[in-house]
Amino acid sequence: MFDLSTPAAFLSVLVFLPAVVALFIAVAPLRGDQAKWISLATTAVVFIMSLAMIFGRSQVRFAPGVAEMQNLFSLDWIPSFGIRYMMGTDGVSFPLVVLTAFICLLAMGTSWPITKHEKAYCVLFLLLETGMLGVFCALDFFLFYVFWEVMLLPMYFLIGIWGGPRKEYAAIKFFLYTLLGSVFMLIAILMLYFSSDLRKMPPADLVSTGVVNSAADVGTQQQATQAIISAQTPQHTFNILALQWIGQHTDLFKKSMLGGKSLEWWAFILLFIGFAIKVPSVPLHTWLPDAHVEAPTPISMILAGILLKMGGYGIIRICYPICPEAGYDLAYFVCGVGVLSMVYGAFAALAQTDFKRMVAYSSVSHMGYVVLGLGVWSAVAGNSYNPDYWKMGMNGAMFQMIAHGISSAGMFFIVGVIYDRVHHRNLNEFGGLFAKMPVYSGLAVGIFFAGLGLPGLCGFIGEVLVILSVWSYSQVLAVIAAAVVILTAGYILWAIQRVYLGSEYKGPHGEALTPITAREFSIAAPLLALAILFGVYPKALLDYMQPSVDRTVTQLADWSRIHEPAKLKSQATAATTNDQAPMTNSISISGLSPIADSR
């Protein structure tokens, strides 16, 4: 029996436990509800393990207030390709790991009404959980890619077998979109891999990025470092942390490629498309409404609650730190994509009559905040460097990811509860639910307000941080982004009015409107409780998240400090009216009002 207190063993069990149980369920002769109970227990164990990292006293405890990677480990996997089994968590990934474990537990609870091919359902569900946890833990680019893809097949079948009327169309569409994005990602991964060279890294950074095992004794470390530095040929790497360092400190990714753009620029575009499909950003979002609407309720919860976060996670973990120059050049483009998604998603949500479709489009809109917050590149304030707004934006985006994970999973669950009873989702054929299902309606309204971004609930914090930070970058974008809040309020309040208020229920199956069961209550209540907790006490989350996010921003700001003046100068001399002009403009504006404390 291996020692669970080592990071390698603990994280591996955390990630692979669901897959192992899935294998067991697949071969064991189970009948009735047994498969579901086993799966529920597994998701519960995984959730408890993730909580143990917060509250436990063991070596694998995740310490708040630490910016660096924790529980980092790196083992040989495919040495002939330089691929390592490397995992770790920091403030960016750890909250997402806990969120994943939490939403999976709730989603398994939501799965109880599913009675078709239960065994297969549980197997696929657990495989999906392994893939999701793996994406957030993996720190080797290849490993990350493998986990990213591992999710696709279970998701395809979960939508395609247990979904709604157009399930097969929705499932293949989801698969195709994501696979196309992954192929772009794979191209970028290989481009970066073959341009990387570990020999350029100083020994200290080799250790801190996990290329050289930091747990080994000094002699072994020196040997390993020496072996890398004295090598004759370039030492390529898939190590994400090392690639980040190389991207920020060397010119290896700057060599020119197609169309006069650098390799880094192309890598950024390819990666960004891959992640933007997952987020999803307009115009790559069209898989989402179909997939969300056709998927069964628990899978919709996972899709909205976790899968979409992978896009945002990829952008903050991979796109920006590895390709800072491209990120700088394309900042306005990324922000524009974010704002476009916000506006488009909100208008589309307003136009829906299908309850679930409306919630799906609200996800597009809300995830736009994440892209916007991540994209705001506002380190330069006149001649002084003040990355505070930028930190605020990134923290806001990260906070919004968690908040949206809670509120959107909740919203899909709320829709699922009512759909289970009356088997339709037409917004115009509801009404008067408050009278028939008071507890349910109370929870529902609470969760919808969290999605709306009402102060005091979790959605508010992320949105306000993002919009505040955008102001110092581009006032136009900030104004548009702020205006979306009104649209959001519009579609959510309108939906609440049509579904819960009114005097009588207008649709079919009115007799089925029974109060929610204890099972349903125990799923919705924790979600609402968390929404309130993070709304009134965001520090509970920020304590874990902020140091790592700030560190990422500081690193990028350091990069800007060295490289931006040169770029700004070259733009000024060029004096063209290209799309960079508004950016330099906004930077000078933000310089007028430096705020020392961002929070």
Next chain:
Amino acid sequence: MTFQSLVDNLISDTLQVSLPLFRPELAICATIVVMLLVRVFNFGAKFDPFWFALVGTGVAWFYSLPAGGLNHLGDIGRHEIFTGMLVYDSLTVFFRMFLVSFAFWFILLVRMTGLADRQDGQDFYTLLLGATLGMCIMASANHLMTIFLGVEMASVPSYVLAGTLKGRRRASEAALKYAVFGAGAAGVMLYGISLLAGLLGTAHLPSIAMKLAAMDIPARIASGGNSGALMVLALAGLMIMVGLAFKLSAVPFHFWCPDVFEGASAEVDAFLSVASKAAAMALLVRVALGVTAVVGGGNGEKSVAKSHELMPAQVVAFSHAVEGKVVAASGNVPATPVVMTMNSTAPLDPVRGFVVKLLAIVAAVTCTFGNLAAYGQTNMKRLLAYSTIAHAGYMIMAVAAAVQLMGTDIGAAHEAVAALVLYLTVYVFMNLGAFAIVAFLRGAIASEEIADYAGLIRSCPMTSVALVAILVSLVGIPPMAGFIGKFAIFRALVDAGGPWMMGLFVIAGVNTVVSLIYYLRVAKVVCMDPEPENRGPVSIGVLPATYILIVALPVLIYGIVPDRLTEIAHQAAAQLMM
């Protein structure tokens, strides 16, 4: 030197050096002879030819193992045997092992599905082993003559195998189509071979590379005059490529493939799509790398010494004398001393560029066409036929990358060949598994139409899951092994770099997405469509299920822990052109 001493040397070389390294092929030959002879006698009818074939293949497999086990595969240096007709190196050893073990599993498969029964089993196994023998020669060919010999030895039994289902019109049609196509392609190839040999005065691949280097093609192109020889060279290259493309089922010489696959039985399809393709790939590597790089890289003189290491000096001298005569007779090429002291990379650049572009175009078109054409298929065997074509495209990409890398970094070129080897190794599990499932299901539901697979997951879950896993692996999605193979090839392409290779990479990536649609459609039918009402319970039996499990499990296992495979592939190619 007397003629007598020459003959003596030749004999001692053959008996003491060449034949011991040729033992697997000899074992196959012995098996064939025994199987045929035993039926001549009355008591022979009592023996089941299955056991002869199985034991004979087992013995051949035993001899094909590298000395000291698989871990020492990379230690095998390059030796030329039979006076340079064949080459014995780690790649030869790997492919022989590959082909013979495939034959072993294939014999088990045809036994289980009942394709080769007690009565005509002996014919079937004879043809099968004969083809395998030809494929072994293809994989180790080092001379234009052995190339042609190998291709024909592998093809002719295959034509007959395609028509094994006697009395079925489609099978006969398939066999005839295959034979006519094959004969045409072989003829064109032979013409190309004669052009090349006539022009360069040698048919020995390493010598061809040196002659090409000696021609100093860059200077000829620069001077602009007398491009006739170059035209003929290019024509010869294209013609040889026709023959290879037929064996590879590469576009535009793929037309036989879907028809033959549909007409022949699924088992024979497995043989054609795996063994035949693997041998053709090995041959492509031999030819493409052989004529574009001087063995030993960079140092011509050393390479000559090394490549003739095992040949008595007199034999070398003799063959050179013959070559010299031919050159003098043809008169086209200035007779240059064979032993050269020149840097081999630069003079061969135009040849390399030509081969790379040719292969890149063929690969891109083959891959794209295969995937697009598979889209509309309703018959599983036809679908897999087009999938085979598409996969040939991916594999040719690796060869293109290897040829390009040969000019810059020989180690990276070996890695590209290793990627091809890895891909083929994974491919054998996927395609043998897929066709075995088709064959077993044919026994159970008497249909090979995709639509008839509806809802199979309810009646035979294990087989269906294996089929889905194989299909996903064919797309190349982790954690299935198909992804590792694809990744290795992509890796080689990026390593080679340049607009051609990056273009190929993008095409391959987009193709992966396209291929998803038709592979998943089968998975969808199997898993999501409702079962037809009139179909009874479907059962394929315990033994076939075990067989499928054994073949399909590596698809998952090697996807998760591929290091063993990557290491073997690396070793198989490690000393290819050293």
